[in-house]
Amino acid sequence: MARARQERAEITRQAILDGAAAAFDQCGFEGTSLSDVVKHAGVTKGALYFHFPSKEALARTLMDEQFQVSEGVPAIENPGLQTVIDLTHQMAHGLRTDVRIRAGIRLVIEFGSFTHPDPTPYDTWIDTCRDCLTPAQERGDIHPALDVQALSTLLVGAFTGIQVTSHVRTRRDDLHTRVTDLWNFLLPTLVPPHRRSLFHPTGTLQLSPEPPTD
Template structure:
């Protein structure tokens, strides 16, 4: 026998009533991550306590522990935001089908854009250089490795010379990127970050080529 329609209504109401709770939970989690991103990016991981995060986010300890089991868990999620930006930028560079040397510039341009618009990714980047966070240093190493793969392609195609400067290029670019981010953090807005990074990458690529000619 067909079940009366009035017996189905409560189920529908439960589904709808769960949506506001889910939305509130999402908003709360976002507030926690944004507060942690600001604190970690400016004060560092070790100097930021869970109490600092509670004050900055305006949430309760219960709300934090509903989403994260520790301060490190919050940090790991921020690192994951940077890792996602990193992988997206690398995939976009490869998919662009541009010359190999142009893929290097595109890769760092997209990373700079991500850092400019996402405080979560920016904090995640800084956390990859801090101790005490499982997997953070591996994400930094992954960044250097994928940059090396782009540089190796440019060398193999003859667009970059195979010399000591070029072989250190991936480390130089990644370190330069972090250094530029830190300068912006310390000194404030000193210009367009994407432009600064484009200039940095261009200078180093030209230096590699100039060494070969010299």
């Protein structure tokens, strides 16, 4: 019985997160009420408050969803520059196909830029990039004179701007193309000529098919 209750509670929690993601993705943090979340999730307000004490707690949980994209990085035996390239395409794919990631990124931009400035999500991605690019530089895949911390900061800022611009201009239909452009322009600057053919600006991962658009 206890296990069945736990399973039902988890199903409810996931429904709340899905409903909140749909609401935040459409209207942002300030434009979404808890009544909107309840409506989208199909749960009671009591159930919502059982799992999340406030709208901000719900938003913070969704903001952390983006890091599922990078959760496999610590298990990679030899992370490097291609790992970072692939991560940018994985994130692009998530933004196009996963409402939770879209909502989380929208909330990160709102919180990080305007409402309650918080650099933590950006710093986390910068650290992830640095942890991949440092061994890449040690292997000779990145010019030794480049500052890897500064490069990681640049990449996170560039991706953020690219995805926002793509969202505004094409609803992210061209996001993978724009990310590929980023790497096509950067790789000749970052990588010694004799190592350049090792890297693929379009990424090396098989991403799941995207849902059809109307």
